[in-house]
Amino acid sequence: MITGPPRQSTEWTMIGVVDEILWSISVRNADGSVRYERDPHRVLSTASVGKLFLLLEVARQIDDGRLDPRERLRRTEADRVADSGLWQHLAVDELCVEDLAVLVAAVSDNLATNVLLRKVGLAAVQPLQHSALHDRVRDERLPEHEPRLSSGSADDLSRFMLGLRHQVYPGSRRLLAWMRNNTDLSMVAAAFGLDPLAHTGLANKTGTDVGVRADVGVTDDVAYAVIANFPADRTHEVLDHMRAIGAAIRRELPFA
DSSP states (O other): OSSSSSOOOHHHHTTTOOTTTTEEEEETTTTSOOOEETTTTTOOOOGGHHHHHHHHHHHHHHHHHOOOTOOEOOGGGGGGSSSSSSSSSSSOOOOEEEHHHHHHHHHHHHHHHHHHHHHHHHHGOOOOSSEEEEEOOSSSSSSTTOOOSSOOOHHHHHHHHHHHHHTTTTTHHHHHHHTTTOOOOOOOOOGGGOOOOOOSEEEEEEEETTEEEEEEOSSSSSSEEOOOOOOGGHHHHHHHHHHHHHHEEEEEEHHO
């Protein structure tokens, strides 16, 4: 387990002040103590990370019997949306609730997100203190829509990930099982050396949009939330920093 104050290693110190890039970072030990942080209370756009709050509500309703995991839900024209996900490319028009949840957790499936959100309702999706899912996924955000899909702070989200790890929330165990199918290990988790198609040591969720990168995750030893909002031409620089954070975490973890 990681203990003690942040070590000022090369990996940590390279996350310095960078013009025009806004960061919110929190890395916590399993006991909740802070390993490293930078502007952890800053609220930024988190793109698809907010889908976790929908998935937790789905998991909670399955566990308490309000929602049948085998209930089949049909996609409609109103649900359709492009970008991330597999269901838009599949022939089948109906999938069961738990299959849709796995698609959201594994490939951040936008269409599956909208169908699940239509089923449970946005009002049922509980926010954290400074982090929330604000809307369904849309191809275009018009003035009458919420300006961003989700937002959050690293402090909120690292605590949330630890809460899942310690099963503070009803549905935690089921949600973590879904999250371990996540195939996007391109950000912080890129440094962990895991197979993106078959891994068990990490449960994480990422968010990607123009000018947004976010990665929140938890292992047995550490929880992290790393969020960046930035000009679109700084993407590669942001990813380099996120992977450096992952490298600093990996130095302390028993990943194979």
